[in-house]
Amino acid sequence: MSWEIAGMSAICALGDTVADIHGALCSGRSGPAPLSAFDTSKYRAGAAYEVPDRVRPGVEEPLRATRWLVRVVREALVDAGLPEPEPGWPVLVGTTHRELRTAELWWRHDGVLSPADLHFASALRAAFGLYDVHTVASACAASLYGLGMATDLIALGAADTVVVAGTDSITESSFGGFDRIQFPPPDTIRAFDRSRRGMIMGEGAVAVVLRRGGTHPGRIHGRVRGVGMNCDASHPTAPDPAGIVRVIEEAHERASVAPDDIDLVIVHGSGTLQSDLAEAVALRDVFKAAEPGPLVTAVKGGMGHVSGGAGLLNVVVALAAIRTRTLPAISGLTDPIEEAQELRIVTGRPATGAFGTAQVHAVGMGGINAVAIVEGAAR
Numbered sequence: 001m002s003w004e005i006a007g008m009s010a011i012c013a014l015g016d017t018v019a020d021i022h023g024a025l026c027s028g029r030s031g032p033a034p035l036s037a038f039d040t041s042k043y044r045a046g047a048a049y050e051v052p053d054r055v056r057p058g059v060e061e062p063l064r065a066t067r068w069l070v071r072v073v074r075e076a077l078v079d080a081g082l083p084e085p086e087p088g089w090p091v092l093v094g095t096t097h098r099e100l101r102t103a104e105l106w107w108r109h110d111g112v113l114s115p116a117d118l119h120f121a122s123a124l125r126a127a128f129g130l131y132d133v134h135t136v137a138s139a140c141a142a143s144l145y146g147l148g149m150a151t152d153l154i155a156l157g158a159a160d161t162v163v164v165a166g167t168d169s170i171t172e173s174s175f176g177g178f179d180r181i182q183f184p185p186p187d188t189i190r191a192f193d194r195s196r197r198g199m200i201m202g203e204g205a206v207a208v209v210l211r212r213g214g215t216h217p218g219r220i221h222g223r224v225r226g227v228g229m230n231c232d233a234s235h236p237t238a239p240d241p242a243g244i245v246r247v248i249e250e251a252h253e254r255a256s257v258a259p260d261d262i263d264l265v266i267v268h269g270s271g272t273l274q275s276d277l278a279e280a281v282a283l284r285d286v287f288k289a290a291e292p293g294p295l296v297t298a299v300k301g302g303m304g305h306v307s308g309g310a311g312l313l314n315v316v317v318a319l320a321a322i323r324t325r326t327l328p329a330i331s332g333l334t335d336p337i338e339e340a341q342e343l344r345i346v347t348g349r350p351a352t353g354a355f356g357t358a359q360v361h362a363v364g365m366g367g368i369n370a371v372a373i374v375e376g377a378a379r
Contacts, residue, residue: 002223003151005374007080008316009072012204012303013049021303021313022320025328026350030302031188032200037101038172040353044176045185049202050169050302062111066123068205069093069167073124076163076207080307081218087129090159092149093120094142094166095135096307101171120167123214130163138309139364140227140268142166143206144311144372146228150210160212166309167205175201189305190332191269191298192276192340199270202304206312222319225357225373226254232367238274239363243328244282247369251359255373259290262373263355264327266314268363269298270305275363287343297346301331310363311370318358322376327351 013033014024034045037060040046051068077083092102099118105111116122119219127252136146143166150162179185182198190196192351213223228251232243252258267279287293299317306313321327329346336345360372 001155002225003154004213004216004220005208005222005224005319006211006212006216006220007076007116007209008207008221009075009079010204010206010313010316011051011068011072012306012313013051013202014303018316018320022317022324022328025299025302025317028331030331032304037170043176043179044112044183048175048200050170050307051203060105060110062105062113063099063117063170064101065099065146065205066117066120069120070123070127071165072205072207073165074127074229076209080209082209085128087134089130089161089163090153091124091130091133091163091165092146093133093135094146094312095137095168095310096139096142097137097168097174098170101169104172104205118155139366139368140307140310141362141364141368141370142308144227144362144370145229147224147312147315147372148229148370151224151227153310154212161208164210164312165205165207166312168307168309169203169341170201170357173180179369186271188281188332189271189303191267191271191301191330192280192336192345193333194335194337196271196273196276199305202306204303204306204309206309206316214313220377222322222377223375224250225257225375227372228254229370232369234367237365239278240283240367241278241281243367244278244363245370247371248286251371251373257357257373259287261357262294263359264295264297264318264321265359266318266361267296267298268361269300270301271300271329274298277339279339279361279363280337280343284339284342294329295345295346295351296343297327298330299328311360314360314362315372315374318360318374319376321357322355325352325354327355343368
């Protein structure tokens with residue numbers, strides 16, 4: 001069976017609509033800006049991919065991740081023609097940090113924190129009456145895990161409509177942690193490049209409304225053919241190529257597709273030494289017999305690593321690429337690693353063509369992997 005994406009919305013450093021984000025990626029906009037969330041004088045790095053929406057520039061605000069979540073869920077529901085949702089529709093929110101930044105501000109006496117603020121349910125109930133809210137906290141793969149769980153809920157008859165979302169704001173504790181282990185700090189994210197030095201944090205939110213195939217009377221953005229998920233636990237931080245191969249194969253099996261059916265791949269592409277290497281090796285193994293093989297790109301060089309929402313952001317960019325027939329290039333890639341040179345990597349300028357089916361990756365630490373197969377809408 002297939003599942004229809006009836007509505008979608010997103011916000012990140014590049015823009016506050018899916019079309020704007022895709023357009024910015026295709027125009028080559030990339031690179032982080034000076035960080036304004038907190039004092040960076042005690043860190044080596046001083047930049048990140050922030051959402052430029054603070055009421056007072058340079059003054060941090062609590063509950064930004066929640067505010068973005070409410071916004072993108074509202075916009076996705078309106079986009080689907082469902083502005084007044086059924087209260088019992090499940091909502092699956094993928095996140096890495098939840099409201100950790102708000103907790104940091106509270107700890108420093110710079111903000112107020114209620115225990116209810118640590119779960120998104122109270123905000124979504126207040127805004128929409130939605131009460132069946134679940135947080136999915138599977139690292140960088142969280143929102144794609146949410147998408148996979150949503151397809152299961154619909155397939156099992158537990159729901160006909162599920163809202164899937166992801167949201168994260170930049171936290172000082174995580175920023176500081178990455179600052180300690182990435183030396184020298186990266187100036188941008190260069191997926192698959194020999195000169196890559198690591199990941200830079202981004203922030204934002206994304207939401208889609210997923211419905212049982214054939215039940216949505218209006219326009220749809222695309223279909224989810226299948227989602228594969230695994231946790232190979234091969235290593236605490238470094239992804240395992242074999243684990244990524246297995247999750248790709250599971251996604252293909254669930255979607256009833258073969259490697260030759262895939263037109264484009266949006267990889268996790270975090271710009272770290274081990275993750276990029278593992279993804280390149282896995283793609284080389286999966287598509288070694290495909291001719292000519294899919295086009296391969298990554299988008300984090302433009303928007304940063306948006307933590308729990310990264311996988312679902314890749315999905316909406318993939319659907320925008322299919323609709324516009326324009327696939328953005330990998331930002332900052334000039335000297336591909338040897339393992340990626342056999343792939344059809346998009347560099348320099350966007351690739352154009354009649355794309356039909358996309359493969360989307362989310363690769364997290366500890367072997368938490370997810371891959372979604374999506375296709376464009378025929379109507």
